[in-house]
Amino acid sequence: MATLKAVGATPATDSFERLTRYVRVRGETASGFIEFDFAIGDPSLYVELVLPRGAFDIFCERNDVVFMSDEEAAAVDADMEKWRYGDLRGAADD
Numbered sequence: 001m002a003t004l005k006a007v008g009a010t011p012a013t014d015s016f017e018r019l020t021r022y023v024r025v026r027g028e029t030a031s032g033f034i035e036f037d038f039a040i041g042d043p044s045l046y047v048e049l050v051l052p053r054g055a056f057d058i059f060c061e062r063n064d065v066v067f068m069s070d071e072e073a074a075a076v077d078a079d080m081e082k083w084r085y086g087d088l089r090g091a092a093d094d
Contacts, residue, residue, distance in 0.1 A: 022046070023065040024073050028053075043068060044076050 019041040026035040026048075034056040039046035051059060059065075068076070 016040075021063045021065045022068055022072075023060060024068040024076075038063075038065075043072060044079050 022037075022039040022043040024037040024039075024043070024046070026037065028034050029050075032053050033050050034053055035048070035050050036056070037046040038049050
């Protein structure tokens with residue numbers, strides 16, 4: 001059986017590597033676990049993760065993350081609310 005061998009970075013890999021990685025810390029448990037959202041490229045498309053403090057610090061360093069500001073987090077939340085409940089602004093005027 002032949003084995004596959006990577007020959008180098010492909011254009012798709014290069015462009016993926018340039019995408020910004022976002023972290024939004026949601027909280028820390030009493031036992032020291034960090035609850036956070038992690039997104040690549042688009043901060044509104046994220047996964048929820050939980051890691052011990054030490055692993056979280058390493059994860060953030062290795063992924064060269066950008067920590068979301070309160071304003072950025074509020075914008076993501078507002079967008080999620082729109083998708084969840086619809087944009088009802090002006091609906092009473094109809």
